[in-house]
Each structure stands twice: as structure tokens, then as C-alpha cells.
Amino acid sequence: METALLSRKDQIDQTATALFRTRGFAATSMRELAAALGMEAGSIYSHIRSKEELLHRICFRLAEEFFAGFDEATADDALPAAPRLRRAVESHVRVLTTDSAASAVFLHEWRHLSEPARTEFLALRERYEAGFRELIAEGATAGELYAPDPAFAALTLLASLNWLPNWYRPGGPLAPTDIAHRLANQLLFGLEVRC
Amino acid sequence: METALLSRKDQIDQTATALFRTRGFAATSMRELAAALGMEAGSIYSHIRSKEELLHRICFRLAEEFFAGFDEATADDALPAAPRLRRAVESHVRVLTTDSAASAVFLHEWRHLSEPARTEFLALRERYEAGFRELIAEGATAGELYAPDPAFAALTLLASLNWLPNWYRPGGPLAPTDIAHRLANQLLFGLEVRC
DNA sequence: TACTAAGCCTAACGTTCGTTAGCAAAGAAA
DNA sequence: TTTCTTTGCTAACGAACGTTAGGCTTAGTA
Structure with missing residues (x-):
């Protein structure tokens, strides 16, 4: 396995944090978040259960x-x-x-x-x-x-x-x-x- | 005309302000706003041009x-x-x-x-x-x-x-x-x- | 070699979104 | 009486939403 500095899940958390900060939680869509990560919206759900879980964490x-x-x-x-x-x-x-x-x-x-x-x-x-x-x-x-x-x-x-x-x-x-x-x-x- | 304390438009502004405050602009839907005013979502557009106009004002x-x-x-x-x-x-x-x-x-x-x-x-x-x-x-x-x-x-x-x-x-x-x-x-x- | 587990894809689901069109009621103005 | 304005309704539009199912690829493990 590639030894990444951040696990994929941590990358998602970090990108979500940045987006939630600038655009707000409600105004940030999963498709936006996925685009910022270079992936598709559905793929995020391999790592998390829901959008709110991100905010909760x-x-x-x-x-x-x-x-x-x-x-x-x-x-x-x-x-x-x-x-x-x-x-x-x-x-x-x-x-x-x-x-x-x-x-x-x-x-x-x-x-x-x-x-x-x-x-x-x-x-x-x-x-x-x-x-x-x-x-x-x-x-x-x-x-x-x-x-x-x-x-x-x-x-x-x-x-x-x-x-x-x-x-x-x-x-x-x-x-x-x-x-x-x-x-x-x-x-x-x-x-x-x-x- | 009924001499209301607040014109309908002002009532809309006021109710929108309260909702935007507690739930946030992005998380407040026009249908929610309409319900709080006792009317239907489409009816609001007799008084305003868009949701953002409310925030702008x-x-x-x-x-x-x-x-x-x-x-x-x-x-x-x-x-x-x-x-x-x-x-x-x-x-x-x-x-x-x-x-x-x-x-x-x-x-x-x-x-x-x-x-x-x-x-x-x-x-x-x-x-x-x-x-x-x-x-x-x-x-x-x-x-x-x-x-x-x-x-x-x-x-x-x-x-x-x-x-x-x-x-x-x-x-x-x-x-x-x-x-x-x-x-x-x-x-x-x-x-x-x-x- | 066969098997397993990540990781991501496409396609679609049911729902909700902001907004519009067209119409009806009701009172004010003529 | 007729006309106009205000105010609201119903129904629907296309778009975007969060989320899911199922399948493909790739790399590590046995």
C-alpha cells in the first residue's frame, strides 16, 4: 500500500472542514466535496456513513x-x-x-x-x-x-x-x-x- | 385596506429574519418560511423576487x-x-x-x-x-x-x-x-x- | 494461483429545492 | 357596474439534493 501522509478518510475530513468553513455545512453538497477530492459523490460513502457524520466528527x-x-x-x-x-x-x-x-x-x-x-x-x-x-x-x-x-x-x-x-x-x-x-x-x- | 401594523412584505421580512437566524439561510426553505407565515411557498413570490432578495435586504x-x-x-x-x-x-x-x-x-x-x-x-x-x-x-x-x-x-x-x-x-x-x-x-x- | 478487501465508478432512487404560470377571490377606484 | 390591484391558491417545472446498489479494478495475502 502507498504510505500516504493522510488516510483517505482523513483527507475527506480535512476537505470537508475547509468547505464547511467557507460555504457552510448546509450549502456544501456531497458532489462539491467529492469534486474537491477528485472523486465521485457516491464513492465518499465507502468511507463515511452520512454527511452529518462529518460535521459530528x-x-x-x-x-x-x-x-x-x-x-x-x-x-x-x-x-x-x-x-x-x-x-x-x-x-x-x-x-x-x-x-x-x-x-x-x-x-x-x-x-x-x-x-x-x-x-x-x-x-x-x-x-x-x-x-x-x-x-x-x-x-x-x-x-x-x-x-x-x-x-x-x-x-x-x-x-x-x-x-x-x-x-x-x-x-x-x-x-x-x-x-x-x-x-x-x-x-x-x-x-x-x-x- | 386593513390597517395592519406590518405590511405583508414586512411580515415576510421579519419571519424570514427569525428563520435565517435560527436555522441559517441555506437550511431555510421557502416552504418553511411560507408555513411560518400561514401561506403557500408560491404565494411569497407575489411580494419578493427571490430568496436572496430577503437576505440582501x-x-x-x-x-x-x-x-x-x-x-x-x-x-x-x-x-x-x-x-x-x-x-x-x-x-x-x-x-x-x-x-x-x-x-x-x-x-x-x-x-x-x-x-x-x-x-x-x-x-x-x-x-x-x-x-x-x-x-x-x-x-x-x-x-x-x-x-x-x-x-x-x-x-x-x-x-x-x-x-x-x-x-x-x-x-x-x-x-x-x-x-x-x-x-x-x-x-x-x-x-x-x-x- | 486463488482469495480478499479497498477504493472508486456508474446509474439511479425518491425527495426536496427555488421558482413560475395561470387562475380565483376580494376590495378599492372609476 | 366595471376595472384594477392585491393577495393568495394549485400545479408543475427542471434542477439539485443525500444516499444506495451493484459492479469493476487493483493490490496485498494465503
């Missing part, structure tokens, strides 16, 4: 990556909440930049999952957001952070980060780690000059 | 509202950049909250516009973002704001705001003006406690 794989990164970033209990939050932000940015196409699909196309996957996905997302919320709340009670409403702060913070796949392009002027540092700084220090 | 109407709000908020040249930025943020939030369904469509579904509308739309959006960018840059050179990279700051700021339609619900615990103030504060002052 993309969304849940990324959920796993976000969780793994967050857990690793916040594992050190000795650290105060503020630096742990900073590390969580950097981890989130790392996932967004290393797999920005899949991230965009994860963020925008999940609603085309049918039940029960959709509910399951939303539960995962809520649990992830709760992680940030609790980190911010911890920092607030410890006096490290100013956050009268941790839930509100967490929403705003993740919103800023999640916009990233909309403009980030690999090989641009800013490296992923630069972006992570800048975002963390801007979100933690704000725009207004310090007193 | 929603997107460009909101673009106008964003511009009108921004222009009014930043018209006072006597004011320093920082308070004008704050007013622009509040105006943006006002549009997002008073018409959150249309805002969500504006933010997510524009890519289903076909050319040349799509390019035209993106040019408008870029011009709007440039307004924020220049305001931040002005504040930075005047020493009012700390923003080493105004473009980056503008992206992050708008990202935080544009996430709003994803969680805002009219009649929730926070009134739109509260939200606007909190967002402006958090973005301008940051999360970290001040020195």
Missing part, C-alpha cells in the same frame, strides 16, 4: 481539544487564578490557530447537528464556558481580578477569542503565540491607560 | 443602521476620542439589542450573498471597522488609550460586542443600556485590578 474532536488544553493549562493548583486564566486563554488561542478551519466549523456550524448530538454538544460547550467562569470568579474573590459579573466577563472574553478564526491566517505578521499574549494582555488590562 | 438594512448610529455617536468633534469610542460602543450595542435577530443574520449569513452583493457588503463592513480603528488610533496618539496595535484592538473590541446576539434575550436580567455600559467598562478597563 469535526465538532466533537475540537471539543476534546479545547478541554484537553484547558485542563492542562489550569492543572497547577499552586498558581493564582489570574495566571491560570492567562494560560487558559493562551491554550484556547493555540487550538483556534493550529486548527482554524475546524475551529470556525466548531463555532458556527454546530447547529446543523441533529438531536441528540446537538444537545450533547451544547452541554459540552456550556461546561467549557463554566471552566472560564469559575476561573474568573475565583480570581475575583481572591482580589486578583475585577469582575463584578464573572459570567458576563467570561462571555466577553471568549467572544473576543472566538472571533480569531475569522481573521487569522497562518503565516501572517502575527505568530499564534504573539496573538495569544496580546489578546490576554488586552483583555486583562483593557484599553484605557493605567493610572 | 436584511444585511444591507442593518449595515445602514450601524453606520447611522456610529455617525451620530461620533459626530461631536469637541469630545476626546475615548468618550467618543465609548459612545460608538454603546450605539453598536443598541443596534445589536434592538434588532438582535437581524443582527445575527447580518453577522453570520452574509456569505450566502452572491456577487456583487457579497463584495459590496464586505466593503461596507470594512469601512465600519475602519471607523473604530481610527477612533482607537486617535485615542492612542492622544495618550488617552493604550493600544499598541489599533487594528488588533478594534478587532477584539468588535468581536466582544458581536457575540451579544448569541446570548442576549429581550426581557432578560440586563437591560440593553446596562449591557452597553458593562461592555464598554470591561473593554476599556480590563479585568485585572487597577493599580
Whole structure:
């Protein structure tokens, strides 16, 4: 057998991710996907069961990556909440930049999952957001952070980060780690000059 | 003629906006839209020319509202950049909250516009973002704001705001003006406690 | 050599899509 | 009364949709 860098199934996943990102899940046809892979639409079904399976795999794989990164970033209990939050932000940015196409699909196309996957996905997302919320709340009670409403702060913070796949392009002027540092700084220090 | 609160055409626009928001433009069929209006699919074409015309009207109407709000908020040249930025943020939030369904469509579904509308739309959006960018840059050179990279700051700021339609619900615990103030504060002052 | 398993093809299935044509009812304007 | 406009209907159009069945080719295995 040819030792391909990517198995055919992985190629399908990757091409589907790119198409779902730019055209959206619903507007991407199996024939389009097949054409991008240089094959016929029917042939794809030798590798997958359905179009939705593709979306399902993309969304849940990324959920796993976000969780793994967050857990690793916040594992050190000795650290105060503020630096742990900073590390969580950097981890989130790392996932967004290393797999920005899949991230965009994860963020925008999940609603085309049918039940029960959709509910399951939303539960995962809520649990992830709760992680940030609790980190911010911890920092607030410890006096490290100013956050009268941790839930509100967490929403705003993740919103800023999640916009990233909309403009980030690999090989641009800013490296992923630069972006992570800048975002963390801007979100933690704000725009207004310090007193 | 019956003096309806909304003309039939406006009812169609409004129902289409709600459906496009929750299911997406591509995944919303004309038959679904018709059913939600209590009519048949073919009948809609007595009022509109095409499905895309609906999307076009929603997107460009909101673009106008964003511009009108921004222009009014930043018209006072006597004011320093920082308070004008704050007013622009509040105006943006006002549009997002008073018409959150249309805002969500504006933010997510524009890519289903076909050319040349799509390019035209993106040019408008870029011009709007440039307004924020220049305001931040002005504040930075005047020493009012700390923003080493105004473009980056503008992206992050708008990202935080544009996430709003994803969680805002009219009649929730926070009134739109509260939200606007909190967002402006958090973005301008940051999360970290001040020195 | 014969057998097996991938991988892809063609052809077609039943369904749904956006849209159109032609007609009917009903009220406003003349 | 006649005419026109508005609004909606039914029925259908061609196209595109996701998916399946069955067969062919090729490469690895026994």
C-alpha cells in the first residue's frame, strides 16, 4: 500500500472542514466535496456513513481539544487564578490557530447537528464556558481580578477569542503565540491607560 | 385596506429574519418560511423576487443602521476620542439589542450573498471597522488609550460586542443600556485590578 | 494461483429545492 | 357596474439534493 501522509478518510475530513468553513455545512453538497477530492459523490460513502457524520466528527474532536488544553493549562493548583486564566486563554488561542478551519466549523456550524448530538454538544460547550467562569470568579474573590459579573466577563472574553478564526491566517505578521499574549494582555488590562 | 401594523412584505421580512437566524439561510426553505407565515411557498413570490432578495435586504438594512448610529455617536468633534469610542460602543450595542435577530443574520449569513452583493457588503463592513480603528488610533496618539496595535484592538473590541446576539434575550436580567455600559467598562478597563 | 478487501465508478432512487404560470377571490377606484 | 390591484391558491417545472446498489479494478495475502 502507498504510505500516504493522510488516510483517505482523513483527507475527506480535512476537505470537508475547509468547505464547511467557507460555504457552510448546509450549502456544501456531497458532489462539491467529492469534486474537491477528485472523486465521485457516491464513492465518499465507502468511507463515511452520512454527511452529518462529518460535521459530528469535526465538532466533537475540537471539543476534546479545547478541554484537553484547558485542563492542562489550569492543572497547577499552586498558581493564582489570574495566571491560570492567562494560560487558559493562551491554550484556547493555540487550538483556534493550529486548527482554524475546524475551529470556525466548531463555532458556527454546530447547529446543523441533529438531536441528540446537538444537545450533547451544547452541554459540552456550556461546561467549557463554566471552566472560564469559575476561573474568573475565583480570581475575583481572591482580589486578583475585577469582575463584578464573572459570567458576563467570561462571555466577553471568549467572544473576543472566538472571533480569531475569522481573521487569522497562518503565516501572517502575527505568530499564534504573539496573538495569544496580546489578546490576554488586552483583555486583562483593557484599553484605557493605567493610572 | 386593513390597517395592519406590518405590511405583508414586512411580515415576510421579519419571519424570514427569525428563520435565517435560527436555522441559517441555506437550511431555510421557502416552504418553511411560507408555513411560518400561514401561506403557500408560491404565494411569497407575489411580494419578493427571490430568496436572496430577503437576505440582501436584511444585511444591507442593518449595515445602514450601524453606520447611522456610529455617525451620530461620533459626530461631536469637541469630545476626546475615548468618550467618543465609548459612545460608538454603546450605539453598536443598541443596534445589536434592538434588532438582535437581524443582527445575527447580518453577522453570520452574509456569505450566502452572491456577487456583487457579497463584495459590496464586505466593503461596507470594512469601512465600519475602519471607523473604530481610527477612533482607537486617535485615542492612542492622544495618550488617552493604550493600544499598541489599533487594528488588533478594534478587532477584539468588535468581536466582544458581536457575540451579544448569541446570548442576549429581550426581557432578560440586563437591560440593553446596562449591557452597553458593562461592555464598554470591561473593554476599556480590563479585568485585572487597577493599580 | 486463488482469495480478499479497498477504493472508486456508474446509474439511479425518491425527495426536496427555488421558482413560475395561470387562475380565483376580494376590495378599492372609476 | 366595471376595472384594477392585491393577495393568495394549485400545479408543475427542471434542477439539485443525500444516499444506495451493484459492479469493476487493483493490490496485498494465503
